[in-house]
Amino acid sequence: MELLEILVLVISFVILLSLGVPIAFSIGISALLTMLVSIAPEAAFTTLAQRMATGLDSFALLAIPFFILAGQMMNRGGIATRLIDLAKSLVGTLPGGLAYVNIVACMLFGAISGSAVAAASAIGGIMNPRMVKEGYSRPFSAAVNITSATTGMIIPPSNILIVYSLASGGVSIAALFVAGYIPGLMLGLALMIVAGFIAYKKKYPVGDRTSLKEVLKKFLDAVPSLLLLIVVIGGIIAGIFTATEASAVAVLYTIILSMGIYRQVKVRDLPDILIQTVITTSIVMLLIGTSMGMSWVMSYANLPQAFSDALLGISDNKIIILIIINLILLFVGIFMDMTPAVLIFTPIFLPVVTALGVDPVHFGIIMVLNLCIGLCTPPVGAVLFVGCGVADISISKVIKPLVPLFLAMVVALLLITYVPELSLWLPRVFGL
Numbered sequence: 001m002e003l004l005e006i007l008v009l010v011i012s013f014v015i016l017l018s019l020g021v022p023i024a025f026s027i028g029i030s031a032l033l034t035m036l037v038s039i040a041p042e043a044a045f046t047t048l049a050q051r052m053a054t055g056l057d058s059f060a061l062l063a064i065p066f067f068i069l070a071g072q073m074m075n076r077g078g079i080a081t082r083l084i085d086l087a088k089s090l091v092g093t094l095p096g097g098l099a100y101v102n103i104v105a106c107m108l109f110g111a112i113s114g115s116a117v118a119a120a121s122a123i124g125g126i127m128n129p130r131m132v133k134e135g136y137s138r139p140f141s142a143a144v145n146i147t148s149a150t151t152g153m154i155i156p157p158s159n160i161l162i163v164y165s166l167a168s169g170g171v172s173i174a175a176l177f178v179a180g181y182i183p184g185l186m187l188g189l190a191l192m193i194v195a196g197f198i199a200y201k202k203k204y205p206v207g208d209r210t211s212l213k214e215v216l217k218k219f220l221d222a223v224p225s226l227l228l229l230i231v232v233i234g235g236i237i238a239g240i241f242t243a244t245e246a247s248a249v250a251v252l253y254t255i256i257l258s259m260g261i262y263r264q265v266k267v268r269d270l271p272d273i274l275i276q277t278v279i280t281t282s283i284v285m286l287l288i289g290t291s292m293g294m295s296w297v298m299s300y301a302n303l304p305q306a307f308s309d310a311l312l313g314i315s316d317n318k319i320i321i322l323i324i325i326n327l328i329l330l331f332v333g334i335f336m337d338m339t340p341a342v343l344i345f346t347p348i349f350l351p352v353v354t355a356l357g358v359d360p361v362h363f364g365i366i367m368v369l370n371l372c373i374g375l376c377t378p379p380v381g382a383v384l385f386v387g388c389g390v391a392d393i394s395i396s397k398v399i400k401p402l403v404p405l406f407l408a409m410v411v412a413l414l415l416i417t418y419v420p421e422l423s424l425w426l427p428r429v430f431g432l
Contacts, residue, residue: 004037005034005037005038005297005300005301006301006303006306008030008033008034008037009030009031009033009034009294009297009298009301009303012029012030012033012034013026013027013030016029016030017335023287023336023337023340024283024286024287024290024340025290027287027290027291027293027294027340027344028048028052028290028294030294031048031290031293031294031296031297032044032045032048034301035047035048035297035300048293048297051292051293051296052289052290052292052293053289054292055288055289055291055292055293055295055296056285056288056289056292058166059244060162060165060166060173060243060244061162061166061285062244062247063157063159063162063173063243063244063246063247064159064162064163064247064281064284064285065277065281066247066248066250066251067157067159067162067247067250068115068159068280068281068284069251069273069274069277070247070250070251070253070254071115071118072118072273072276072277072280073251073254073255073257073258073265073273074109074112074118074225074254074257074258075118075121075122076258076264076265076269076273077254077259077262077264077265078258078262078264079109079112079225079257079258079262080105080109080122080123080125080126081126082218082221082222082225082262083105083108083109083112083123083222083225084101084105084123084126084127085218085221085222086105086108086218086219086221086222087100087101087104087105087108088101088218089214089215089218089219090104090215091104093206094196094206095196095199095200095204095206096195096196096198096199096200096204096206097206098127098130098131098134098136098204099131099140099141099144099192099195099196099198099199099204100192100195100196101127102123102124102127102131102141102144102145102148103144103148103151103188103191103192103195104188104192105123105127106119106120106123106145106148106149106151106152107148107151107152107155107184107185108225108226109122109123109152110149110151110152110153110155111151111152111155111156111157111184111229112152112225112226112228112229115152115159116149116150116152116153116372116375116382116383117149117382117383117386119148119149119152120145120146120149120383120386120387121386121390123145123148123149124142124145124146124149124386124387124390124391125390127141127145128141128142128145128390128391131144134205135204135205136199136204137202137401138391138392138393138397139393139397139398139400139401140198140202140401141391142387142388142390142391142393142398142401143387143398143401143402143405144191144195144405145387145390145391146376146383146384146387146388146398146402147191147376147402147405147406147408147409148188148191149375149383149387150187150373150375150376150383150409151184151187151188151191151372152184153338153368153372153375154180154183154184154187154368154369154372155180155184155185156176156177156178156180156181156229156232157177157232157233157243157246157247157250158176158177158180158368159284160338160339160342160368160371161173161176161177161180161364161368162243163288163338163339163342163343164176164342164346164364164367164368165364166288166343167295167342167343167346167347168346168350168360168364171360171361171364172361172427172432173236173242174236174237174243174432175361175427175432176361176364176365177233177236177243178237178426178427178430178432179361179362179364179365179423179424179426179427180365180368180423181426182422182423182425182426183369183412183416183422186412186415186416186422187369187372187409187412190408190409190411190412191408191409193408194404194405194408195405224257224261224262227253228250228253228254228257231249231250231253232246232247232249232250233246235249237430237432284339287337287339287340287343288339288343290340291339291340291343291344292343294340294343294344295344295347298347298348299347303348304347304348304351305351307348307352308348308351308352308355311324311325311352312352316356318356318357318358319418321352321353321356322353322358322366322417322418325349325352325353325366326366326370326414326417328345329341329345329349329367329370329371329374330370330373330374330410332345332370332371333370333371333372333373333374333375333377334374334377334378334381336374337382338368338371338372338374338375341371341374342367342368342371345367346367349363350363358420359420359423359424361423361424361427362420362423362424365416365423366413366416366417369412369413369416370413372409373406373409373410373413376402376406376409377406378395384398
C-alpha cells in the first residue's frame, strides 16, 4: 500500500503542477488524493484539515507577518535610495562600479527586508535605469539585480530560515540567523567577482571618485536603516527578545523610521501597506498549511524513511550524499517555491544528513542557498520574473548574462556545503 500511496502523491502532484494549478492547491489536492487511497473520505478530509491547522499553530510563525509588514514599510520608506547611495560611495569607483553598487545594495536591502522579491523590485527599479544610462547593457543589469536579490534570503532576518526551523522540529532560529551572515557575504562576493570580470572585459564605465566626506555623509544618512540589523539580530543574540518578538520590534522601528525620520510613508499609505501585507501573509500561510499537510501524508506513507534508506543504500559517503541532495534541491528549486520545498523536503533529507554527522544548522543554510538559486531560474523563479519585469526585458534576453552569475552561485554553494565552519563558526562564537 505504501508504494501505491507514494505513486499517487508524486504523480498527482506533477500532473497538477503541469496543468498550471497554483502550488498551494497542487500540494493540498495531491495530499488529499493520497489519503483517499487508504482511508475513508470523511476521515481523509478531517485529518488533512486538522494537520493544516496544527501546522499553522506555531508561535514562531507569528514572526513571518511582522517581518513581511516591516519589509513593506521599508520598501515604501525611502530606504532603498539611501542604501544605494551608500553602496555607490563605497564601491562605485571600482571597474564595473554600478554592478557592485547593485549587488551591495541588494545585500543590504535584502538583509533588512528579508525578501528577495522586494530587493529585486526596490533596488532594480532604481539601479536598472542608472546602469543603462551609464552604458551597461540592459540584460546584464537585470541579471546582476536578479542574482544579488537572493542574498537577502540567507543574510538575516530571513522568513525562510524561520520556516526551516519549523520544518526541522525546532532548530534554533537565532543560530540559523547568525549562521547566514558569512554564507550570504560569500555569495555576494562571488557575484561581485564575476560581475567585475564581465564589466572589465566589456569596458563598462567607472564612476567618479568619491571624497571621504561624501562617503561619511552617505553612511550617516543610511545609519538609521542599518541600525535595524543591529537592533533585531543583536537583541536576539543578547537574549533580550526571541526571533518572534524581534519581528514586532522590527515593525515598530520601521514605522518610526519611515514615518518619523525619513517621512516617506504617510498615514494615508498605511491601509494599502497593511492590505499588501495581509495578501502576502495569506499566500505564505496557505503554502505552509498545505505543505505541513503533505509532510504528514509523506510520514504516514513512510516516504522519509524509504528515501533515507534509498540514499544511504547508494553510499554512506557524506560527500557523495551531499552532492546528490544538492542536485535534487537545485532541480526542485526550478519547479517549486521556497516555502513548500523547505517544508516538504526538510523531513526527508534532514534525517539522512544528520545520520552522516551534518549539523542541522549547516544543512539549513545549504538547503536555503540551493532554493535561492531556484528563484533565478524559469519556469517559476519569482525573482527572475520580478527582475525582468522591473528591467522591462524578456527572460530569453537575460539568460546569457545570467549563466556566469548562476555558476558563481553554484561555486559558493559548493564551498558552503563542504566547509561547514563557514556556517557554524559564528553560532559557536556566540554560543548558539
